[in-house]
Amino acid sequence: MRGSAPTLVLTGGQVLTVDRDFTVTEGVAVRGRDIVATGSDSEMRALAGPGTRVVELAGRTVLPGLNDSHLHGAAYGMTKPPFAIDVGHPTVSSIADIAAAVRTAASAARPGEWIIGLGWDPGYLTECLADPRRFPHRRDLDAVAPHHPVCLTDFSSHMVWANSEALRRCGIDAGSTPPPGGVIDRDAHAEPTGILREAAQQLLQASLPTPTIAQRRLAVQGVVRELHARGITSYTEPGLGPGGAGTLFGGLATDNWTAYAELVAAGELDARVSVLLLPAPMGGSADDLRKGLEELRRPTSADARRLNAIGVKIFADGVPPNRTAWMNEPYPEGGHGALCVHGDTPALQVEELRDMIGVAHRAGFQLGVHVTGDRAIDTVVDAFVAAHTAAPRPDARHYVIHGDFIGADSLAKLAAHGYGVNMNPAIKWTISDLMDEVVGPERSAYQWPVRTAIEAGVRVCASSDAPITEPDWRQGVAAMMLRESRASGRTSGPEQRVTLAEALRAYTATPAWQDFADDWKGTVEPGKVADLCVLDRPLLDLDPHGITDVQVDLTVFDGTVVHER
Numbered sequence: 001m002r003g004s005a006p007t008l009v010l011t012g013g014q015v016l017t018v019d020r021d022f023t024v025t026e027g028v029a030v031r032g033r034d035i036v037a038t039g040s041d042s043e044m045r046a047l048a049g050p051g052t053r054v055v056e057l058a059g060r061t062v063l064p065g066l067n068d069s070h071l072h073g074a075a076y077g078m079t080k081p082p083f084a085i086d087v088g089h090p091t092v093s094s095i096a097d098i099a100a101a102v103r104t105a106a107s108a109a110r111p112g113e114w115i116i117g118l119g120w121d122p123g124y125l126t127e128c129l130a131d132p133r134r135f136p137h138r139r140d141l142d143a144v145a146p147h148h149p150v151c152l153t154d155f156s157s158h159m160v161w162a163n164s165e166a167l168r169r170c171g172i173d174a175g176s177t178p179p180p181g182g183v184i185d186r187d188a189h190a191e192p193t194g195i196l197r198e199a200a201q202q203l204l205q206a207s208l209p210t211p212t213i214a215q216r217r218l219a220v221q222g223v224v225r226e227l228h229a230r231g232i233t234s235y236t237e238p239g240l241g242p243g244g245a246g247t248l249f250g251g252l253a254t255d256n257w258t259a260y261a262e263l264v265a266a267g268e269l270d271a272r273v274s275v276l277l278l279p280a281p282m283g284g285s286a287d288d289l290r291k292g293l294e295e296l297r298r299p300t301s302a303d304a305r306r307l308n309a310i311g312v313k314i315f316a317d318g319v320p321p322n323r324t325a326w327m328n329e330p331y332p333e334g335g336h337g338a339l340c341v342h343g344d345t346p347a348l349q350v351e352e353l354r355d356m357i358g359v360a361h362r363a364g365f366q367l368g369v370h371v372t373g374d375r376a377i378d379t380v381v382d383a384f385v386a387a388h389t390a391a392p393r394p395d396a397r398h399y400v401i402h403g404d405f406i407g408a409d410s411l412a413k414l415a416a417h418g419y420g421v422n423m424n425p426a427i428k429w430t431i432s433d434l435m436d437e438v439v440g441p442e443r444s445a446y447q448w449p450v451r452t453a454i455e456a457g458v459r460v461c462a463s464s465d466a467p468i469t470e471p472d473w474r475q476g477v478a479a480m481m482l483r484e485s486r487a488s489g490r491t492s493g494p495e496q497r498v499t500l501a502e503a504l505r506a507y508t509a510t511p512a513w514q515d516f517a518d519d520w521k522g523t524v525e526p527g528k529v530a531d532l533c534v535l536d537r538p539l540l541d542l543d544p545h546g547i548t549d550v551q552v553d554l555t556v557f558d559g560t561v562v563h564e565r
Contacts, residue, residue, distance in 0.1 A: 005049025006031045007559065008530070012041050013057025014538050017524040018064055018508045022501045024540070028062060030530040033559040037526055055554065061539040063504065064524050065233030065531030065557065066473045067511035070368075070401060070422050070463035073237050073273065074259065075157075075251025077219025078211060079118045079467040083249060087152055088119020094126035095140050098152070103144035114208055115145055117152040118248070118467060120161065123321070123434035124487070135185075136161045138194025151204050153248050155430075156468055158319045160201045162194045170207050172196075179203070181283030181315075181340030183324070198318045198340050199283035202246035210250055216259035217268075224271045228563040230471060231533030231552040233271060234511065234521065236463070238368060238401065239278035239313035242292045252278050257299055257309075265302045270557050272306055272531070274515045276313035276368045285342035286355035289314070293363060305529070310516060311366030313401075314356055315340055317376040320404055320438055320447070321431060325373030327405070332440055337373050354383040361387035366516075367398040368422070374405040381410040384419060399461070399514060404447050405439075408456070415457035420514060422461040423448045423506075425479035426469040432485045432492040445493035450480055454502060461514050462506035474548045477503040481544040500539070530559040 011027030015038060027044030029037040037047060048054050078084065085105050087098045098120060105115045122128040122135060141150045141163035149166035153159070167173065174191050178184045182200030185193040196204060211219070227235065237260070244252025263269035277299075279292020293312070301307035317339050318324025326337045341356065343349035357380070360367050371380045377400060384398050399420035400406060406421060414421065428448045435444040453460050462480060464471040480503040483493050498506075512522025521529050534554035539547075555563035 004031065006036060006047055006052050008053050008055070008556070009044050009048050010055045010057055010062055010532070010534065011044040013060045013062055013534075014540060015062040015524055016504065016539065018501075018504055019523045019525055022505075027057075028524055028532065030532075030556070030559050033530055035524060035526055035528050035530050038524060055534070057534065059538055060553065061535040061537065062524065063231065063533045063535065063539075064508040064522055065533055065555070066231045066507050067234035067515070067522065068227070068232050068463050068466070068471050068473065068507070069236045069461040069511035069514055070238050070424065071235040071466045071471055072239070072251060073223050073235060074216055074220055074240070074256035075248065076467040076471070077223040078216075078249045078251055080219075080222070083116070083211065083219070085115070085117040086119055087117040088155055089121055089124035092120070093124060095136060096127070098125075098136075099140055099144045102141055102150055102152075106145040106148045109148060111147070113148060114166075115148050115150045116208065116248070117150075119155050120152055121155040121430075123431060135193070136195065138163050138167065138192070141194070151208060151248075153201070156319050156321060157248070158201075158322050158324065159195060159197045160204055162196065162204055164194070166204060167192055167194065170204050172203055176203070179283050180342050181338075197322055198324055199281065202281065205248050206246040208249060210255075213255055213259050213262065216256055217263055220256075220259055220263060221268065224269070227271060227471060228555045228557065229552060230473065231535075231555050232471060232473065233531040233533075233555065233557045234274070234515065235271065235471075236274045236276065236511070236515070238276045240275055241278035241296055243278040243281040243284060243288070246281060254296070260307050261299065261301050264307045269306050270562055272515075272517075272521065273308070274311075274517075275307065275309045276311040277309055277365070278313045280314070280356065282315040282340050283342065285352055286359055288342075289356050289359055293359070305517075305520075308515075311368050312360040312363075314353075314360070314367065314369045316353055316369050316371035316380050317373050319372055321434060323438065325404065326376035326379075327373040327439070328375045329443075331438065336375070339376060339379070350379055353379060354386060357383040358387045358390065361393065361396065361398070362391050364393075366396060368401050369398075370401045372402045372404040374407050377403055377406045377410050381413050385413055385417065388417060397514060397516065403453075405443065406449065406453065408452070411453055411456035411458050420459040420461060420510070421453055422463055422514070423450060423453075424465045424469065425450070425462050425476040426464060426472065428492070429475065429479040429484065429486045430469060432483075433487045433490065446496070447493070449493075449496050450498050450506075451496040454498065459510050459513060460506050461511045462503065463511075472548075473507045474550055476507065478544050478547040480506070481547075500544075530556055532556040536565075
């Protein structure tokens with residue numbers, strides 16, 4: 001190592017470099033913003049100078065800064081007070097609990113003010129578990145907040161539960177027609193029950209109060225502080241643009257790009273944020289996408305290593321818990337789900353989706369496509385291949401987002417073209433018991449086939465999809481290694497388990513590849529940026545059940561300590 005002494009040395013521990021060979025060493029040296037050396041304890045100590053801060057690891061683990069490669073940062077920040085109340089498990093466990101939380105919020109609110117919450121999950125609500133026919137209804141909320149409009153978004157962000165006042169304010173009644181890709185649940189008299197699914201959510205969310213740019217900046221900064229405490233230094237913001245204008249608080253709207261860009265310009269964004277632009281809404285068309293891209297014009301930032309618009313997000317179908325994922329085989333109670341793009345028939349929707357993917361591909365963007373059902377995934381992957389055949393791009397790094405039921409043929413095509421898949425292991429942990437009922441035990445066990453994808457040669461990233469689950473990579477790693485249910489502890493699809501090294505790679509080195517940044521971040525190697533995470537104990541050989549108890553002692557971002565426990 002040439003030049004002056006390191007500014008920081010971490011030594012005497014277990015440094016998991018996550019390099020190509022998953023090399024384990026004892027120490028790492030940092031000078032300024034960069035890693036300048038790794039090696040044995042004695043080698044690292046020999047490099048230290050009078051001004052070097054030496055951190056004695058005493059056997060503790062060092063990882064590359066974690067990368068949550070699918071995390072709605074701005075939206076996650078706005079799910080917290082003062083923006084919204086928590087109606088998720090374990091804060092609540094019944095419809096009665098949720099009603100009580102809404103009553104409390106309404107009593108403290110100004111007359112007629114919106115009551116907004118996030119996180120409810122029928123799979124954990126006592127009344128729904130006791131009676132499968134019981135589902136949240138507007139009447140449950142009317143009883144506690146008759147004069148306040150109430151909008152409660154579910155844990156998946158693919159369904160909202162509203163009261164009668166909210167429906168009235170938004171003009172949703174028995175005569176309302178849902179937008180393309182949306183569903184309005186109705187009772188026996190054709191009246192709305194208060195449940196709006198997929199694109200129909202926008203009928204309500206577009207009327208919610210809009211946070212200012214300044215409020216959005218504060219929300220993002222709060223999230224970054226939380227991520228530092230979790231050892232996370234990079235994340236992908238999967239969808240910001242005109243297509244997100246109708247989402248909860250405009251959590252996916254263009255204003256959030258403005259907030260991020262202002263933070264970078266002011267030197268106040270201490271994270272590496274890759275952005276997928278969202279030119280078209282769920283249920284949108286190729287024309288919507290063209291219009292949105294024209295409006296966005298690939299925005300730039302003051303520091304591309306902190307904020308970089310690299311791709312385009314498209315919604316292809318819904319989610320399996322809502323039976324809106326487009327499946328080859330029907331759900332047990334019937335129906336196959338559907339694509340959620342413009343078009344009056346499935347065939348027209350397929351053509352529209354292929355056109356959308358082709359437009360973004362030809363424009364030079366990476367594509368991240370939200371798609372969960374096996375039939376929809378095959379459609380998307382075939383569209384990737386068709387777009388490449390028509391306009392070859394050697395390193396587009398397109399990827400399937402979620403890919404719940406991705407099959408062997410699609411995995412082979414992704415591998416052949418150097419494309420990837422981004423999966424959410426903590427969601428498997430959260431809903432595996434519920435999915436046995438939704439798609440049957442065999443399909444449920446296969447859901448999120450990480451092992452199969454890796455063996456097929458596909459690059460696999462893991463992520464939280466926050467606010468869908470907490471941005472807790474420890475839970476994600478444990479879930480990938482164990483495949484156990486949160487509710488029952490039962491194993492689901494043990495043949496899809498992976499090793500610790502494979503799970504850690506999915507949160508570090510592979511997301512750096514997804515970010516087009518694998519030449520400068522994602523591993524602990526000389527020449528890479530000094531983004532590091534120190535854990536409170538050795539990680540190798542730890543029982544996977546203990547990983548969620550691991551604490552983050554120190555987080556280094558860009559060579560600077562940003563969190564210290």
